[in-house]
Amino acid sequence: MAATQSRLSVLPPGRLVWLGGGVLLLAYAAMAAIVPSDPGLMGQLWFLPGVGVVGAIIANTSGTGGGVVFVPVFNALREWDVMDLEPLQVVGVSMCIQSFGMTMGALRWTDRLYHQPSPDHLHALVRPRDFFTVALAVLALSLPAMLVTQRMTQFDQHAVLMGYKAFSVLLGFALILSTWTVNLARPEKDRLERVDLLVLLALAVPGGVLTALFSVGIGELVALYLFIRHYPVLLCTGAACLISSISVIAGALWHVEAGTIQWEVVLLAAPAAVLGGFLARPIALWLGARRLKTLDGSWIVLSAMYLLWLGRG
Numbered sequence: 001m002a003a004t005q006s007r008l009s010v011l012p013p014g015r016l017v018w019l020g021g022g023v024l025l026l027a028y029a030a031m032a033a034i035v036p037s038d039p040g041l042m043g044q045l046w047f048l049p050g051v052g053v054v055g056a057i058i059a060n061t062s063g064t065g066g067g068v069v070f071v072p073v074f075n076a077l078r079e080w081d082v083m084d085l086e087p088l089q090v091v092g093v094s095m096c097i098q099s100f101g102m103t104m105g106a107l108r109w110t111d112r113l114y115h116q117p118s119p120d121h122l123h124a125l126v127r128p129r130d131f132f133t134v135a136l137a138v139l140a141l142s143l144p145a146m147l148v149t150q151r152m153t154q155f156d157q158h159a160v161l162m163g164y165k166a167f168s169v170l171l172g173f174a175l176i177l178s179t180w181t182v183n184l185a186r187p188e189k190d191r192l193e194r195v196d197l198l199v200l201l202a203l204a205v206p207g208g209v210l211t212a213l214f215s216v217g218i219g220e221l222v223a224l225y226l227f228i229r230h231y232p233v234l235l236c237t238g239a240a241c242l243i244s245s246i247s248v249i250a251g252a253l254w255h256v257e258a259g260t261i262q263w264e265v266v267l268l269a270a271p272a273a274v275l276g277g278f279l280a281r282p283i284a285l286w287l288g289a290r291r292l293k294t295l296d297g298s299w300i301v302l303s304a305m306y307l308l309w310l311g312r313g
Contacts, residue, residue, distance in 0.1 A: 013115045017278070020107040024100055024274055031270075035263040042264045045083065052097060052269035056276025059098070060105030061284040062296040063223035063240025065248070066098040066273065067091075067216025072303045089262055092255030094215035095248040096266045101273025102219075102245040108281040109238030116234070123289070124190035126234045133192060134222070134239040138204045139246055142218045145208030146247060150254045165304040171224045172301035179293040183230045188289075196229055211247050219244035220300070227296070233289050 055069035074090045077083040085093065116125055203221045210217025223240035255261055284292050 011111075011114070014111060016111045016114075017104075017107045021104065021274070021278075024103060028100065028270060028274075032267060035261075035267070037264050037267055042268060045264060045268055048265060048268040049272035052101065052272030053276040053279075055097075055269075056101035056105065056273040057280045057283060058299060059102060059219075059244075060108070060241055060277045060280030061237065061287070061292060062299070063219055063237035063244070064296065064300065065211075065216045065219035065240075065244040066101055067094045067211075067214055069303070070094040070097060071214055071216060072307050075307065083265075085262060085265075088255075088258075088260050091213070091215045092252070092258070092260040093262050093265045093269075095252040095255060096261055097269045097273050098215065098244065098248040099252050100270040101277040102241055102248060104274045104277030105280050106238070106242040106245040108278060109234065109241050112234060112281060113238060119232075122185070122187045124188040124232050126232050126238075127191065130192035131235055131239050131242075133197065134200060134226075134235065135242045135246075137197060138200055138207070138218065138222060138239075138243050141201060141204035142208030142211070142243070143247065143250060145205045146212040146218075146251055147254070149209045149212035150251065162308060165307045168220065168304040169301050169308075171221075171228075172297040172299075172304065175224055175227050175293055175297035175300075178228050178230070179290055179297070184290075186230060188230055188232050190232075192231075192235075193229075196226070196231075199225060208247070212251060215248065215251070218247055223296075224300070227293050233284060233292060237284060 051070070051073055055066050055073065058064075058069050059066040071090060071094060074083070074085050074093065078085055078090075110131075113126060113128055113131055119125055200222060203225065204218065207218030207221045210221075211219075219240040222243055223236050226236035226239070252261075287295065
């Protein structure tokens with residue numbers, strides 16, 4: 001890993017993003033050439049690129065993963081009789097879209113990791129060692145949990161979603177409260193503490209299970225916990241984006257094999273998600289840590305409460 005980090009550090013700013021973007025372009029071209037699609041249906045779903053851009057911006061500024069946007073949006077569209085995707089299709093489509101959008105976001109944040117400016121007052125630099133330790137340690141537990149859950153799950157998805165979203169409301173409020181109280185004038189942590197790594201490892205397995213069920217979970221848990229613990233935005237959001245990117249790519253493969261993908265949705269939303277993933281990092285840095293945490297916490301609380309309201313029956 002050290003050798004990989006050394007090679008990445010000598011790349012000019014932006015080079016990693018453009019190289020990765022080229023791979024995403026080739027992947028999209030291959031997908032468009034292979035998968036079946038209905039041009040008439042795509043015309044009816046003209047609004048999806050807008051959803052893809054907005055969803056990817058929110059997902060990649062917060063690190064929570066695109067499912068935190070796509071799941072409530074697609075569920076709402078089903079409730080409004082605009083587009084009737086079954087819950088499993090919602091998860092599969094969300095994972096496929098995120099495979100493009102979260103990967104672009106992960107590339108942007110990883111590029112930033114190796115070209116960090118001098119930090120302002122109360123802010124800290126992020127060590128590449130901490131960044132990749134968080135990502136790889138969490139993935140080592142969350143990925144197997146996600147893959148096993150996809151193939152063996154017999155959970156009541158509705159009950160799990162309601163419980164998870166109720167927990168998300170608490171985490172969102174905790175993030176907002178800590179941002180404006182204990183973390184208001186405290187310097188950011190400049191090194192990953194062992195206790196925080198242990199907590200992240202404890203969150204990894206349930207986060208992997210949730211990601212399998214809803215296409216969102218592990219990124220949200222990692223980002224929210226690190227935000228509350230007052231680590232730099234680059235570590236909180238960047239590591240969560242990398243974790244989410246690898247998770248949804250692995251998870252999307254099962255949905256492709258299972259035939260649960262509505263390809264028209266992916267073809268329309270994926271390029272827009274790449275654009276959103278590209279724009280997210282500068283937007284996050286422009287907002288600044290305090291406003292970003294407040295907006296992220298507010299979105300998580302409001303979207304979770306909306307899903308709880310939809311599932312009240």
